[in-house]
Amino acid sequence: MLDCFEIITTSGVVLWSRVNHPTGPSIVNSLISDVFIEEKYPADQLAQRIPAHRYDKYTLKYTLAKDLGLIFVAVYQSFLHLTWVEKLLEHIEKIFVGLYKEQLGKPDAAIRKYDFDRYFDQQIRDLEDKTPNATASELQRAALDDKKEVLENGDTGGPPPPPYPGQHKAQPQAASFLGDSNQSTPVQTPESSRPTTPVAGHLLAAKQGPGGRASRRARKANTGSAPASGDERRIKNTKPEGKQMRKWNADGTADVHADVKLDYSTPNAPGSTMSDGLQSPPPEAVASETFGSRTQKGQFVLKDLDDEVNSLLGSSKSSSESSSTGVVGSSLGAISGYFRNFVGGKTLTKQDLDKPLKEMENHLIKKNVARDAAVRLCQGVESELIGKKTGSFESIDSALRAATETSLRKILTPTSSIDLLREVESVVHPTSTRATPRPYVISVVGVNGVGKSTNLSKLAFFLLQNNYRLLIAACDTFRSGAVEQLNVHVRNLKELSARENLGAVDLYQRGYDRDAANVAKEAVAYAAQNKFDVVLIDTAGRRHNDKQLMSSLEKFAKLAQPDKIFMVGEALVGNDSVNQALNFNSAFGTGRRLDGFIISKCDTVGDMVGTLVSMVHATSIPVCFLGVGQHYGDLRTLSVPWAVGLLMAS
Secondary structure (H helix, E strand, O other): OOOEEEEEEOOOOEEEEEEOOOOOOHHHHHHHHHHHHOOOOOHHHHHOOOOEEEEOOEEEEEEEEOOOOEEEEEEEEOOOOOOOHHHHHHHHHHHHHHHHHHHHOOHHHHHOOOOOHHHHHHHHHHHHHHOOOOOHHHHHHHHHHHHHHHHHHOOOOOOOOOOOOOOOOOOOOOOOOOOOOOOOOOOOOOOOOOOOOOOHHHOOOOOOOOOOOOOHHHHHHHOOOOOOOOOOOOOOOOOOOOOOOEEEOOOOOEEEOOOOOOOOOOOOOOOOOOOOOOOOOOOOOOOHHHOEEEOOOOOEEEOOHHHHHHHHHHHOOOHHHHOOOOOOOOOOOHHHHOOOOOOOOOEOOHHHHHHHHHHHHHHHHHOOOOHHHHHHHHHHHHHHHOOOEOOOHHHHHHHHHHHHHHHHHHHHOOOOHHHHHHHHHHHHOOOOOOOOOOOEEEEEEOOOOOOHHHHHHHHHHHHHOOOOEEEEEEOOOOOOOHHHHHHHHHHHHHHHHHHHOOOEEEEEOOOOOOOHHHHHHHHHHHHHHOOOOEEEEEOOOOOOOOHHHHHHHHHHHHHHOOOEEEEEEEOOOOOHHHHHHHHHHOOOOOOOOOOEEEEEOHHHOOOOOHHHHHHHHHHOOOEEEEEOOOOOOOEEOOOHHHHHHHHHOO
């Protein structure tokens, strides 16, 4: 991976940087001194689009934005053959210039703060997933080189003693050292002296029985002899502390002592936050413009980061890319290659498309798309291309992209966040005089560990941007720490909303070991009495194939009567997502189904986003939101062109 990446001006001011491994300023300074000041570079570098400079054990690749006076520098160790660095530099230059071109032309450009981290992280993820890094043999060779350097230059304690006759030759091994081996500073003596008598746990006792006899010191330690001087701190309490809380029986039940407090929630005051007295660091500020924008009516809507980045890259394509006539290296990557044998002027038939579409189906299955969904997607592409007359290679490429996007749009049918806001507004502030205002109720369900509470908090932060009063109901009354986790989220959201003068948020909780459906019903009633706009209900995680756990969802839907039920699914789960979606969709009783999906952890799977296609295909339920990180602002809406680009990439 990269050691560091810097965006600097030609006058030497660092505008933005990312340091993964500290390298020191001398590395980049050598580039500026040798290349830009003294012009010590080979003549062939003048013709290179992205030249390379080597200093010590590092390779520095760089590119220039001459009109703005910017230098983009990537630094990595020379033994790593990172083939994607040149493409990274090209993309970062285009994105950075596209985002901040106006600011860079102002006099205070050198002192401005450029919020560029998320764009850089996204490009790193995309390129590392699509391009293989150094091979295992290269990494192994680099490790051997490092070991050899330590053995040659390390402090081995001087020359070995002369060997005795018949003695085996010792293997050379470098002694561990701190700091520079040329320095002769002695190691400081520790504050506490070594105990005169070893601790019992540190003794190696001999094997008992006829085969061995324990040493005298070991037997003395095992019989509990008094410690000698210097052992008082190490053996402070010889009597073990009795920690008796829960005792689990063979039938799965637990015995709990009455005097042991395990429940740290406060069921005394419904709707109030818990006064646990715990101190936590303040939440990081999230700028609203980084994950959304406001419409002319003042509504805050989410945006898709990948659409923004792709538009910047698309608007600044180089002339070499636009003049390329090959389809293998074009935007659709691997899929385009299956159609490269078509020549211009040919009318496509079903026989022409059979083999390419079969390869396309296999490619989609490798991207975690279920086979049924892949077949349906290929059938949609086939219906769009049959009877189409081919032109140049570019027209085939564009026609394939349009057909794929049309077919995928029919499957995904995404719902934008503005639709959810419109529904909330119609319930909270109805235009009809006959309708009574009431809270809008949203619930999240899913299997264990998919991120229900986290994405519920992200959704809450999004609604706070629209100045709604929220009540978060802690209806996971089973998992230990679930109520406390929501309390931390509510505390953070309160602080963030107070900083930005947004809406209000509160927590409704009744502790543990209660019926979740009744707690949800009480929360909705409490919200109506106290004029809350939206109720967000968190539920316990459950296995989708456990009928007993799934059966309680029907009662929950009848008592809470949520307006929207979102299922949170993982992007990395694979084809089991289809079974999860089908089982949850049928668990709420007659006439009640899921309303949408929230796909979490999309930032962890690269281009393996087939899960969302499979879930929508199996249930005909749209994907409403995507979780792309661990901050409250890491929530996005689904973009079909973004999904097409990832699924079709090689």
